[in-house]
Amino acid sequence: MILIQCDNLSKQYPNKLALDNVSLILQPGAPIALVGPNGAGKTTLFSLLCGYIQPTHGSIRILGHAPGSQALQGVLSALPQDAALDPNFTIASQLQFFAQLQGFNKTDAKQEVIRVLELVELSDSAQAKPKSLSHGMSKRVSIAQALIGAPEIVLLDEPTAGLDPANAKKIRQIVKNLAGETTFIISSHNLDELEKLCDHVIYLEKGQLQQSVSIKASQATDFITLTMQTCDMDKLHQQLLSLINVIEVKRSGDEQYVIEYHKQSGFELESQLLAVFNEQQWQYKAILKGRTLEETLFS
Numbered sequence: 584m585i586l587i588q589c590d591n592l593s594k595q596y597p598n599k600l601a602l603d604n605v606s607l608i609l610q611p612g613a614p615i616a617l618v619g620p621n622g623a624g625k626t627t628l629f630s631l632l633c634g635y636i637q638p639t640h641g642s643i644r645i646l647g648h649a650p651g652s653q654a655l656q657g658v659l660s661a662l663p664q665d666a667a668l669d670p671n672f673t674i675a676s677q678l679q680f681f682a683q684l685q686g687f688n689k690t691d692a693k694q695e696v697i698r699v700l701e702l703v704e705l706s707d708s709a710q711a712k713p714k715s716l717s718h719g720m721s722k723r724v725s726i727a728q729a730l731i732g733a734p735e736i737v738l739l740d741e742p743t744a745g746l747d748p749a750n751a752k753k754i755r756q757i758v759k760n761l762a763g764e765t766t767f768i769i770s771s772h773n774l775d776e777l778e779k780l781c782d783h784v785i786y787l788e789k790g791q792l793q794q795s796v797s798i799k800a801s802q803a804t805d806f807i808t809l810t811m812q813t814c815d816m817d818k819l820h821q822q823l824l825s826l827i828n829v830i831e832v833k834r835s836g837d838e839q840y841v842i843e844y845h846k847q848s849g850f851e852l853e854s855q856l857l858a859v860f861n862e863q864q865w866q867y868k869a870i871l872k873g874r875t876l877e878e879t880l881f882s
C-alpha cells in the first residue's frame with residue numbers, strides 16, 4: 584500500500600519557488616523524518632499534503648485520495664509549527680469542538696477528548712485554560728488535537744522546537760507509543776531526535792528532494808560508529824583497515840571513526856575491536872551499531 588505519492592510536485596509563491604519538481608513515494612510504518620535547512624520547503628510540503636494550499640505543478644495522492652478531500656477527514660491530521668490554542672476556552676472544550684467538527688456526536692466527542700488527553704498524559708489538565716499551561720503542555724494539547732479520531736497519518740512540524748529536554752522526551756515517547764497504528768511524518772532540525780524515532784528520511788534542500796533513504800543500513804553491508812576516549816587515531820585507522828570484513832573506514836570527528844563492513848551473523852568485528860583495544864591499552868567511549876543520521880545524510 585502506498586501512503587503518499589507525490590509526482591513532479593512544485594509550488595511557486597510570488598517570489599519564491601518553494602518546491603521544485605519533487606517526486607516521492609512513502610509507505611506506512613515507522614515514523615518518517617523530513618529534514619532540510621531553513622526555507623527548504625518542509626512546511627510548504629506539509630501544507631500541500633494537508634490541502635491548505637494547491638501545487639503549481641504536479642500531483643499528490645494520499646492513500647489514493649487528493650489532499651483535503653472528504654475521504655481523508657480523520658485519516659490525515661497535522662500539528663502546524665505555530666499551532667495555537669484559544670485562550671478563552673478550557674482544553675477539554677476546545678478539543679471537544681474539534682472532535683465534533685470531525686463528525687463525532689457530543690457524547691462520543693467527550694469520550695474522544697478523554698482518550699487523546701490520556702495519550703499525551705494531560706488528563707488532569709482537561710479543565711485548565713491554555714494560559715495556565717507550560718509551553719511543553721500546550722504543545723502536547725496540540726498533539727492531542729492531531730490525534731483525534733486516531734488518524735492513519737499525522738504530520739508533526741517541529742514538534743519539539745523550543746521545548747526543554749524533559750518535554751521533548753515526552754513527545755518522542757508519545758510518537759513511539761503510537762507508531763504501530765499511525766505513520767508520523769516529523770519535520771525537525773534535531774537530527775539526534777529523528778535518528779531515535781525514524782526509519783526513513785526525506786531530505787529537502789532549496790525546494791528539491793536531495794535524498795529519500797532508509798536510515799537502516801543496506802542488505803549487504805553494515806556500519807559501526809566508534810568513538811574513542813584515548814588512542815593514537817592514525818594507528819587505530821591502520822588497525823581498523825586490517826580487520827576482517829572491513830570495507831571502508833572514515834574519520835568523522837576528532838575521536839570518531841565510521842566503519843563500513845560486510846554483514847556477519849555474530850559479533851566478529853566487535854570482538855576484533857575489543858581485542859585491539861585490549862592489546863593497545865586504548866579506551867573507547869562508544870561502539871554504536873549503525874551510523875548517525877548526520878553521517879547518513881552528509882557523508
Ligand SMILES: Nc1ncnc2c1ncn2[C@@H]1O[C@H](COP(=O)(O)OP(=O)(O)OP(=O)(O)O)[C@@H](O)[C@H]1O
Nearest residue numbers: 596597599601619620621622623624625626627628
Ligand atoms: N506564503 C508564502 N509566500 C511567499 N513565500 C513563502 C510563503 N511561504 C513560504 N515562503 C517561502 O518559501 C520558502 C520555503 O518555505 P518553508 O516555510 O516551506 O520552508 P521550511 O523548510 O519549512 O523552513 P523552516 O525550517 O525555516 O521552517 C522560503 O523561502 C519561504 O520564505
